[in-house]
Amino acid sequence: MFYYLFDFLDSLDVPGAGMFKYISFRSAMAIITSLIISLLFGKWIINYLRRKQVGEVVRDLGLEEFYRKKGTPSMGGIIILSSIIIPTLLFGDLGNVYVILMLVTTIWLGFVGFLDDYIKIFKKNKEGLAGKFKIIGQVILGLVVSVTMYLSDDVFVRERIEIDETKEVVGYVEQGGKVQEIPAYVTRDVKCTKTTIPFVKNNEFDYAYLVAFLGEKSKKWAWLVFVIVTIFIITAVSNGTNLTDGLDGLATGSTAIIGTTLGILAYLSGNMIYSDYLNIMYIPNTGELVIFASALIGATIGFLWYNSYPAQVFMGDTGSLSLGGIIAVFAIIIRKELLIPILCGIFLTESLSVLIQVSYFKRTRKKYGKGKRIFLMAPLHHHYQKKGYPEPKIVTRFWIVGILLAVITIVTLKIR
Numbered sequence: 516m517f518y519y520l521f522d523f524l525d526s527l528d529v530p531g532a533g534m535f536k537y538i539s540f541r542s543a544m545a546i547i548t549s550l551i552i553s554l555l556f557g558k559w560i561i562n563y564l565r566r567k568q569v570g571e572v573v574r575d576l577g578l579e580e581f582y583r584k585k586g587t588p589s590m591g592g593i594i595i596l597s598s599i600i601i602p603t604l605l606f607g608d609l610g611n612v613y614v615i616l617m618l619v620t621t622i623w624l625g626f627v628g629f630l631d632d633y634i635k636i637f638k639k640n641k642e643g644l645a646g647k648f649k650i651i652g653q654v655i656l657g658l659v660v661s662v663t664m665y666l667s668d669d670v671f672v673r674e675r676i677e678i679d680e681t682k683e684v685v686g687y688v689e690q691g692g693k694v695q696e697i698p699a700y701v702t703r704d705v706k707c708t709k710t711t712i713p714f715v716k717n718n719e720f721d722y723a724y725l726v727a728f729l730g731e732k733s734k735k736w737a738w739l740v741f742v743i744v745t746i747f748i749i750t751a752v753s754n755g756t757n758l759t760d761g762l763d764g765l766a767t768g769s770t771a772i773i774g775t776t777l778g779i780l781a782y783l784s785g786n787m788i789y790s791d792y793l794n795i796m797y798i799p800n801t802g803e804l805v806i807f808a809s810a811l812i813g814a815t816i817g818f819l820w821y822n823s824y825p826a827q828v829f830m831g832d833t834g835s836l837s838l839g840g841i842i843a844v845f846a847i848i849i850r851k852e853l854l855i856p857i858l859c860g861i862f863l864t865e866s867l868s869v870l871i872q873v874s875y876f877k878r879t880r881k882k883y884g885k886g887k888r889i890f891l892m893a894p895l896h897h898h899y900q901k902k903g904y905p906e907p908k909i910v911t912r913f914w915i916v917g918i919l920l921a922v923i924t925i926v927t928l929k930i931r
Contacts, residue, residue, distance in 0.1 A: 517605050535606075538782070538802050545602040545806045546813035553598040553817025557591075561821060561828045564588035587826060590632045591818065592834025596625045598814035599841075603807050611803045612669040613848050616660055617841065623659075624753065624840040627652035628832035643832065653753055653840070657746030660844055665738050671704040672850070673787075673797045704799075708737040710850040711795060713857065713927035718795060720853065748852050749843040755862030756839030758869060758894045763826040764819055765896060765910045769861050769917045770838045771815040776858055776921040777845050778808030783928070784849045793928050801849050811841065824907045858924040861917050868895035 521535035534540045565588050599621055607614045631644035664670045712720035722744065723737035760766035783789045785802030815838075821827045830838075842859065846852045856863055872893035880886035891901035899909045 516609075518608050538805050541606040542778075542805050542809040545606045545809040548602040548605065549598040549810045549813030550817045552601055553594055553814055554820055556597070557594045557817065557821050557828075560594050561588050561591065564590060564828065584826070584829075587829055589636060589829045589831040590629070590833050591822065591828035592625065592628060592632075592830040592832070592837060594821075594828070595814045595818050595830060595834045596621060596837060598817055599807070599810045602810040602813070606810075607806045608803050611800055612663065612667050613801055613804050614807060616663060616844060616848060617804065617807045619659065620656060620840050620844045621837055623656050624652065624837040625833055628834065628836035631832040631836070649754075649836070650750060653750040654746050656840060656844075657749045658742065660749070660847065661738075661742040661745040664848070665706075665741070669800065671706050671799070672709060673702050673704050673799055675791070675797075676701050676703060708734075708741045709796065710853055711928075712853050714930060716931045718928070718931055744852070745847055748847060748855065749840055751866070752843035752855060752859060752862060753836050753839030755859065755866040756842070757832060757835040759862050759865045759896070760830060760835040761894060762896050762900075762906050762910050763824040764822050765913055766835055766838065767815050767819045767822050767830065768910065768914045770842065771812055771819070772914065772917045772921050773842055773858055774808050774811040774815065776924055777842065777849070777851075778805050778812065779925060780851050781805050781808060781845070781849050784851075795928055796850055798849060804845065804848065808845070824910065854924050854927065857920055857927065860920040861913055865894040865896065868898070869893045 518535055518541065521532045524532035525536070600618065603614065603618060609615070627644070627649060631649065634640050635643040708722040709719050710722070711718055721737065722740040723733045725740050726733045726736045729736055756766055756770070759769060781801050781804040783793060784796060784798045785800065785804070787797055790797040818828075818830065818834075822830065839862070843852070843855070846855055846858070851858075868890055872888060872890050875889050876886040890898040892898050896909055896913065900906065
């Protein structure tokens with residue numbers, strides 16, 4: 516909203532109004548605003564939830580820490596969502612298709628998570644919203660995102676095509692101690708299913724390769740593959756974030772780290788100069804997502820003020836499902852979804868620990884009549900709790916690993 520207001524004021528030559536044209540300035544304003552909202556209004560929301568007895572439903576899992584958490588206000592994801600949506604509406608370009616998709620993702624999965632929390636807390640049903648309905652909600656979002664990216668004329672990649680025939684040189688650049696010529700080139704905007712793949716020389720992978728056997732029709736059918744991949748990634752990351760949200764501040768801090776990394780990647784991908792220097796895809800208008808990422812960072816850090824050990828509030832599925840969806844859709848939009856296994860390594864490990872535990876238990880029970888476990892408890896963070904590690908130490912170490920994975924993710928842009 517302010518974006519359009521100050522754009523109008525700038526047209527009237529009002530001093531200082533032009534600041535709102537800069538992504539860096541609006542990003543700074545977004546992170547400050549989201550921090551203020553989460554910090555100032557967070558306490559009020561927590562007190563309201565406490566008065567309404569919106570407390571955490573605790574299962575008997577054999578850990579004393581769980582009993583301490585009983586009665587702690589849940590559904591705190593409302594704080595996070597508010598702190599993301601309001602700054603984005605204030606400082607973002609609401610005509611940008613990528614910003615619209617991120618807002619739709621936040622609201623939609625926030626609603627699905629809210630229903631789950633509502634059933635658990637107010638209907639006293641510990642199972643919450645049936646799993647199939649969560650999946651349906653995630654599938655619907657995946658369809659909306661992928662179909663929009665397919666149909667919207669505002670979604671494209673700008674490719675550089677060298678004019679080899681003329682042998683014309685427009686400049687020189689020094690790389691590795693050698694001076695290299697910069698050939699003349701033209702650009703073209705194309706709709707494609709290309710994405711970034713780590714550790715590969717050209718750093719790009721086209722989903723059309725998976726249906727190359729269809730010949731000329733492969734480009735068309737590649738979008739169907741893209742739709743399936745989008746649905747899978749949104750479902751996987753969203754559920755992975757939900758599983759990680761088991762210790763005070765674990766999912767919140769991890770999301771802040773991931774959000775910072777995605778913001779950097781969005782800025783690089785949306786900047787013609789940096790994308791050319793790093794030899795990565797240039798995706799016009801994705802730089803606007805830095806405002807959204809800034810709001811996400813401010814929201815999660817602000818929420819961490821109340822969610823750090825010992826937590827005064829839990830985000831619940833209202834927060835965890837939406838945060839996972841935000842990460843997934845953001846990565847898909849900037850064509851970095853294949854970096855998710857590295858960037859979201861914490862979420863992936865947590866999900867795999869549950870999958871391995873359940874599969875091994877069922878297999879051994881069928882074979883020996885009694886199920887066996889690989890971990891003392893799943894997800895993985897509970898395994899370390901069972902081993903006697905203090906909760907704050909587990910969370911801090913997971914954050915450190917998350918930071919390391921974030922650095923590796925950014926470095927992959929140059930390691931090929």
